[in-house]
Amino acid sequence: MATVSGRPDVDVDLTHEQLREMYELMLLARALDERMWLLNRAGQAPFAVSGQGHEGAQAGAGFALDPSKDWLVPYYRDLTLALRFGTSPRDVMLHMLARAADPNSGGRQMPGHYSSKAHRILSGSSPIATQIPHATGIAFAAKARGEDTVVITGFGDGATSEGDFHEAMNFASIYKLGVIFLCENNGYAISVPQKKQMAVERVADYAKGYDMPGVTVDGLDAVEVYAVAKEAVDRARRGEGPTLIEAIVRRLTPHSSDDDDRTYRSAEELEDMHSSGPLRVTRNRLMEIGALSDDWEQETKERIKTLVNDATEHAEQSPLPDPGTLADHVYAKDGSRM
Amino acid sequence: MATVSGRPDVDVDLTHEQLREMYELMLLARALDERMWLLNRAGQAPFAVSGQGHEGAQAGAGFALDPSKDWLVPYYRDLTLALRFGTSPRDVMLHMLARAADPNSGGRQMPGHYSSKAHRILSGSSPIATQIPHATGIAFAAKARGEDTVVITGFGDGATSEGDFHEAMNFASIYKLGVIFLCENNGYAISVPQKKQMAVERVADYAKGYDMPGVTVDGLDAVEVYAVAKEAVDRARRGEGPTLIEAIVRRLTPHSSDDDDRTYRSAEELEDMHSSGPLRVTRNRLMEIGALSDDWEQETKERIKTLVNDATEHAEQSPLPDPGTLADHVYAKDGSRM
């Protein structure tokens, strides 16, 4: 158990070792993410989409869940969450390089579309917000069978404008389903700033229309997010219903490798944004309470580098899909679910 | 000007004469509605949908608007509002009996689909909630041209579950558009009771997700509704944005002539519901302040009866559409909006 000091203090039931694990997850996600961005810039992959700046929100929330039984319904920035649920660095790179062995999609989807039935990570599409009702349906099935499974779904601030978000929030609350709605608010939907996206100051305010707790939290601080998410997960597990968590994060990259955010973010804004991020904020937290050492960090970063290199090489050497498999999996080959 | 006493007292800027006009509108709507229901029961029309029980909400809100410049985007129970905006009893009956001269739809739509370009009543469809973005778009155009037009759109409690409702509320509030969102909450969407429709107790709570005023008002009392609507309209006209008004009403009939509400409302509930309605409540109000006399009421009811009879006979004698016109108006015959 640790009381984690900082601004503000939070009480969390994590050991120092667990806190380090959480931070390590963020470091791994960042390293993979940077590598992917690089692969795109080097012309080895036609597309990259990044979660840089979102790692704290996802790591904090992810650690509040139990990957051995809970579900993840991610969106394209949820690399950290996917790793937490069991996606491996090799899985990520096979996906990035669209190899036949990509367990997420067999090379069919753009990067960023994490999926694994074994790990209860539901495959997502590219249309925004469609996954939110899925999370709700998963939780409904669990409740119908009397299970205490919790489902977390990630989405951006832009996603809150789609009807699907509202329809799902409403249903989840009526049936008191175990869903964590994690809005990773980075202030932009591609180029559209929050003030043109919504009338409210806080995404968390949407919870008021659904008689649901709505919490805004500093998404740069994984520990704070953990504390908020833990409460929400406990509540969900007790059958008391869903929570909307708004984690304020930063999109440290352009929207995707196809975007150029200098056309809509000023130089000052870009500079200011890069002045800090979830890695620094979370690291400071852990340093303050003595959960981190420079040695550990050095070693860990080395280990991660090896992992990322291995994953990249593995993917590079892995074969591309066989064109003859194009028409596979449009429908089931055989049978019935009888 | 009148201070209208009752429970609760309200201050309204209406003369006794205007209050009587408002009540007369309700009486007319009810008489037309009952006649339509009867025509259906007598086998003269295959379908009827009723606004009985909603007249107070609509009359109150309707009197806060200026039918000479404002817009109505109705739903199928908005007979009272349509009359307020200029639809005549003959127009209503031509529509009910699906005659060629039906100005609402030329006999193409089911009864209850009021429309008139001349009166700025936008034609609606049957799918629920699709009209709400239209109201928002109308108000957007007005604002873009610097006009202070106000748009009112009516819908039920069930409609609040559709994404279109939320998407439109959000947009209207971001751009501070002159829209009155009038939710006529009768507690049911066909058979689905409010507690299975939404998590909140009050539809007005949805306004909190849009940084918009949300007011719940007794929809049986036209005067109370007027007071609330007047404030909302003034606000809208000043360019300060939309308001969500939830008027608590009663659906005094089954959902439509195809429904049998005894399958989902208990005998007690049905009886209790019929114990009072907007006509009685509004009448009591006006009686209390001396705006009504029995004589006036008697005369008015006679006049209305004549109107309704005339409208019915007129429609009955009016020809049905020519089958040769089936394919008219799929596209414009000519030209361009250049």
Place this chain on the structure above:
Amino acid sequence: MATKLLIEAIRDGLAEAMDQDERVMIIGEDVGRRGGVFRVTEGLMDTYGEMRVVDSPLAESLIVGVAIGAAANGMLPVAEIQFLDFIPPAMDQLMSEAAKLRYRSNGDWDCPIVIRTPYGGGIHGALYHSQSIEAVFTHIPGLKVVAPIDPADAKGLLTSAIYDPDPVIFLEHKKGYRSIRGEVPDNGHTVPIGKARIAREGSDLTIISYGMYLQESLAAADAYVEEHGGSIEVIDLRSLKPLDSDAILESVMKTGKALIVHEANMFGGIGGEIAAIIAEHAFAYLDGPVTRLASPDVPAMPFSPPLEQAFVRDKNDIRAAIEKLAAF
């Protein structure tokens, strides 16, 4: 075997599946206490409770989205969309999600959901309670679409659809609910998705149809043969996707003449696809132009009876088309 109405056969199919398999659940507007606006699900909530027969909020995208999620987590959801006319809000969940979940996950996930929905007109339903927009779905790879009109087919296809590992849109002709009656086997009866049925055997001309217009086609064939003699084959497609093109081609290669009849709008309807398949693959066998008879390209049936009547194609229209094609 007992004689049942179409609606009874569907209700029986649902009740049987609910009874035998706890994974089967129903979700839709008014499906619970009210038993559906057409009463297809009547009584089921009382028996199976509010978590297996779910009176959903008024939100079609949600209904389909929740069904997809519940299916991912082990259920076999049967969603009801109250009228096919009200399915457009759910289009994204159907086209982008249900249809593509298996493909996009390289077969890791599947989507065993059924979307039951009443369609078709002729009941004064006007523009928004009469449509036959099935072609919007038959174009989408990953979806299956069935439209049985025979009660036994309906029950058998419903059972197949519930256990099918892919999403199936199950179209129920609302005019047929209480007007079509037939023998329905009792238990465990299934009909395979993707197989047409020869509803009437013949050798001179093939009519390809489904739904209520199949009934009109059968009547027209009878009337034609009674007057002119000859022999007309009528195929009930039952499944629109996958389409049984083998059965269609086999019949047309035999008869040399094809008349396609459907209630959906002509332009871009499934009739076009069928005609194209015949025109390409039975070209050498054709003794006359592949002919279509379908609804005019008007949005939907208007409410007023003379206009509704003008929209509808009935057995006389079909008979006239047979005469013209037969005489070619």
Place this chain on the structure above:
Amino acid sequence: MATKLLIEAIRDGLAEAMDQDERVMIIGEDVGRRGGVFRVTEGLMDTYGEMRVVDSPLAESLIVGVAIGAAANGMLPVAEIQFLDFIPPAMDQLMSEAAKLRYRSNGDWDCPIVIRTPYGGGIHGALYHSQSIEAVFTHIPGLKVVAPIDPADAKGLLTSAIYDPDPVIFLEHKKGYRSIRGEVPDNGHTVPIGKARIAREGSDLTIISYGMYLQESLAAADAYVEEHGGSIEVIDLRSLKPLDSDAILESVMKTGKALIVHEANMFGGIGGEIAAIIAEHAFAYLDGPVTRLASPDVPAMPFSPPLEQAFVRDKNDIRAAIEKLAAF
């Protein structure tokens, strides 16, 4: 006249209309400050302000719904849906509202909106940035659908669409944006909706196509003729609804052979409708089976290059189809 890219022609068409008519407004995601993710609307917000170039919230149903309302109140809105793949959330507003507003009000109201949207693949857009689902709309009475690929056609049809009193879905091939170049007239140029263009004259065989596959078809025709001689006609449909069936039939009656080529999935694509029209109305003129070449019935182009390549039909595939049909 100047030589312009497809994307420039469209931008010019928009800018010209905005400049000349205050009723014209643009609404869509990222269309303002960013000028659209493809940069079609670049610079327009600076010139015309935030009330005429509206950066909408992320909500396609809203975008179309607001456009419908604004049109009812006197505007001529041009809505942008960022990718055709993301139009399904707006399906209800398109099918139930825009398409039926005129009809249901007996001509009292109209709906002069344009929905611009990039479609098509071949740019590693994967399953959700590559689709060609236009057949979903071409089936709906009340909608118009155009898919110009020639820059002059694009500008001319855009102007026509903006002033058309009915809703027009305006499809822009994203691979063509910066790869197709052509002469574009300067001012006031319009092209009528509903008229095809003979892109190549010929007398032995007709290819009917549109979009990027038209370009492949032209290349295939050139290659075929170079090798085998003969004469091939290629029709660029430009408008998919209304479809110029007169032009199609006239050509096929002349050549006797029809090859339909499109990027959309084969089953239920517009090619089926075209084949059906030909098979029925040019039956007596046909010297070979009406043939279709289209995308396989797989949800969409996968991301991985070998799979994307396997999905695509190119000029070699088209040439092979020409050879087969010509030899019939």
